[in-house]
Amino acid sequence: MANRAQRPLALISVTDKSGLIDFVKSLVSLNFEILSTGGTAKHLTDMGIKVTDVSSYTESPEVLDGRVKTLHPAVHGGILADRSLSSHLEQLPLINARVIDLVVVNLYDFKKDAKEKGLPLEKAINHIDIGGPTMLRAAAKNYVHCLPVIDPVDYDDVLRELKTESQSLDFRKKMAFKVFQTINQYDALIADFFRDAIGNASQNKDAKEHLPETLTLTLDRRNTLRYGENSHQEAAIYENSSSTGGIPSATILQGKELSYNNYLDLDAAIDVISDLTPTPAMTIIKHTNPCGTAASSQLTAKDIFLKALGADPKSAFGGIVASNIPIDEAAALAMTEIFLECIIAPEFSTEAVNIFSNKKNLRLLKYGSQTKAERIRDQLQFRSICGGYLVQTPDNAEQDFTTWQTVSKVKPNEQILRELAFAMSICKNVKSNAIVLSADHRSIGIGSGQMSRIDSLKIAINKASELGHQLKGAVLASDAFFPFRDCVDEAAKVGITAIVQPGGSLRDQESIDAADEHGLIMVMTGRRHFKH
């Protein structure tokens, strides 16, 4: 074929010029002719490299500010022709095309030029690349004949391959893979941008859109972690490329790098205090469970902390503290009395930061105001299982006691209802089966992660007794219904006066009868809060 006798042809059009000149000079020394456009052509020419401009190759006038210059049969025929078919090679002259052997293109930087600059959609679209992805996808499709290069980091490997006698198809496949992978991410970013521009209002019209037939997640690595849940596991923390806010975006004021388990505990901590907001509250988390939580509109930050700590001082050792109010000097002094892994709060006073600076390893995190809103409204919860992914909307139910139903003969006053709501807000965030005992807006006994509900209650009672808390007059929250009356009997035995639970068991009446026999208050929420 006449075409094959010609010199090999490389089409080059890049936004990222790093390493370009050396690379192209090497191509020229390998006898390549260079086809190029606009800024790239000028850059190469300025450096003394001879290039043919695409518009003189296509013999098509450059119009529409260059929007269509590469969208031409002479370009795409050259890329897409199947060199193993003589028909294809014979037809190329009909469209003024030559075979193109190498396509070196990278995309307009939509993220930097549009997203990060906060451009409105009508301006952002100017940074959507049409010609680039098309040339790259075409070359990737025809990878056997036309090598696509989307990333300057690959220039050395490309040259090595081009110099090799028998070029490897594996390398070409890898380059083609990278094209589809990169464009895939590029379009996900643009889709996210459109989604945001459309706004959440119209998005949420149809609930099913949350859980569509195909769900694409494009995640940017925020940090590689030292290891995962255990040291023989690798791990990293990722963010949605469109998200801002949340724990990964919290400002780290001091301390060692966060570990996988820190992140997991921080997540649980944020859940607990978000559910207690707007009441000032703090919680201490160990192994994703709150071992001490307190809330108060009257107390200082220091006293709220001491109250939460007093719930279970032994378990708090090495824990994570989350606060929904600023940390001042007095609170900081109290916090440095014990060993903590991490403290997260909306604000730290300058004095507090100074005090903490003596504890080099303690991590201090300042979170933005978005933390709760995001958790509650936007984010789907993902969890991988063997061979699949469970995806669900978050448990964003609030404890609104005005909707609860009192089923016992004894009726609660508002103070008791508020205490029950406090206990349930914590219980919702304890691993199931969960029982939380509380008094005066402090947890005094928590039973978590048991296979049997009565065991969770026994653990909660034992903890409260061991720690010297007064059970008489305390309240109880259960994350799910009581399958039998045994929990109510056990609660009455130790002097608990009020119980909140979802209800819904076939044997609800047994539990209600038990409450009435013991003169207990029982309230049903109608809403289960399993968390695993």
Added chain:
Amino acid sequence: MANRAQRPLALISVTDKSGLIDFVKSLVSLNFEILSTGGTAKHLTDMGIKVTDVSSYTESPEVLDGRVKTLHPAVHGGILADRSLSSHLEQLPLINARVIDLVVVNLYDFKKDAKEKGLPLEKAINHIDIGGPTMLRAAAKNYVHCLPVIDPVDYDDVLRELKTESQSLDFRKKMAFKVFQTINQYDALIADFFRDAIGNASQNKDAKEHLPETLTLTLDRRNTLRYGENSHQEAAIYENSSSTGGIPSATILQGKELSYNNYLDLDAAIDVISDLTPTPAMTIIKHTNPCGTAASSQLTAKDIFLKALGADPKSAFGGIVASNIPIDEAAALAMTEIFLECIIAPEFSTEAVNIFSNKKNLRLLKYGSQTKAERIRDQLQFRSICGGYLVQTPDNAEQDFTTWQTVSKVKPNEQILRELAFAMSICKNVKSNAIVLSADHRSIGIGSGQMSRIDSLKIAINKASELGHQLKGAVLASDAFFPFRDCVDEAAKVGITAIVQPGGSLRDQESIDAADEHGLIMVMTGRRHFKH
């Protein structure tokens, strides 16, 4: 502008012809001229609709089997021209273009035509669409002027919008969003296909590739679930579009639809029995924790089940059973004696299936041989937290007691080591802090999900005592090191004779001294197994 005086122009090229004729007839009645290609043009002409073929519009010969017919400035200028710029409109005639107002295109079905047919890469590439995505992306970029339609389900909405006096930009943005979202998924599918073709061997060369800077997940919804962890949460189960095997692919032989919590428990169940394989084993899961587990090379399926059940018969109520051996008639009869939610096993005999058929609600699942392999080698573990995603490689460490170190004066024999390995295999899959007591390859007491290790031990001991298990001579596994000697003292008190733990505490020596004082065996694995 002369061009604007012309009739509106729609470019139509679709693989999915559903609803096409009615739609196009409506367009014609709205005065649209129709531009079309190949199969679509023929289909429309056959139905009596007048169309202009793209090649007569572009005046470019149809070559290369149609690979480049729409990759032409006359097409893309018509789509991309900014109608608000007179320069753009004036330049269109220079490239023989007219403004195109509507682009109706859907993509070659790569999934159906290439992936599901199992085509090799070199044939599959023929099903990669280049022209289609380019026209759609161009129209989506210029959505203000050119409306892209990628999905026949939108035809009615499109017609409604076209008939409206003042067309809404919101609708156009939504259509553009759908384009980028769909093409994003399309390219993810192709990228996955290339990744598979390249093969895992070359993929795994660099461990960091597991956790790349950008991670794209394209998930196909397998089932919409009735609800999530709780009834006020929506949920669905997804699969990687490239994955086969695992729990979502298990064959459901009978029973109600699986719930979110069933899937979570099944995942935990598969972990436990996978870690005990090849020894025949069964486990019963409640709230993601194993409440009873037994393994034996001598016993029948029935007796292994009864042994596991006997570990904690009360907690087993409503549990999930997983087995790594087939379920026969005798085992099925024993299993139907109690209320179980679900049974998963590699095989069920015909007699067993008959017996279970009397329990209509009981879910029976048959899993393929890939279940373990996939879990262990391939799948990254994802977990969303507030604003981000934790991603880690799985905890695939096996309990190889030949690598363990005996630190106590009393040394274990092989029988004891095997018992310790059994206990640790379970402990690894219990929520942290985890303590497992076992005897004769059966768990007899499990302490899970506590904030303090000694509490987990106390729970395990209490459970074992309540259930009448013999603690004397039992062994203990701990998922992490002992921070103090209290656990060892407590274990000795009840007659436990051997302990396995990772070691690694600053106070290891205290625990070792305690073991020696009590004449206990203590073995260290060097490997922690937190699970949250």
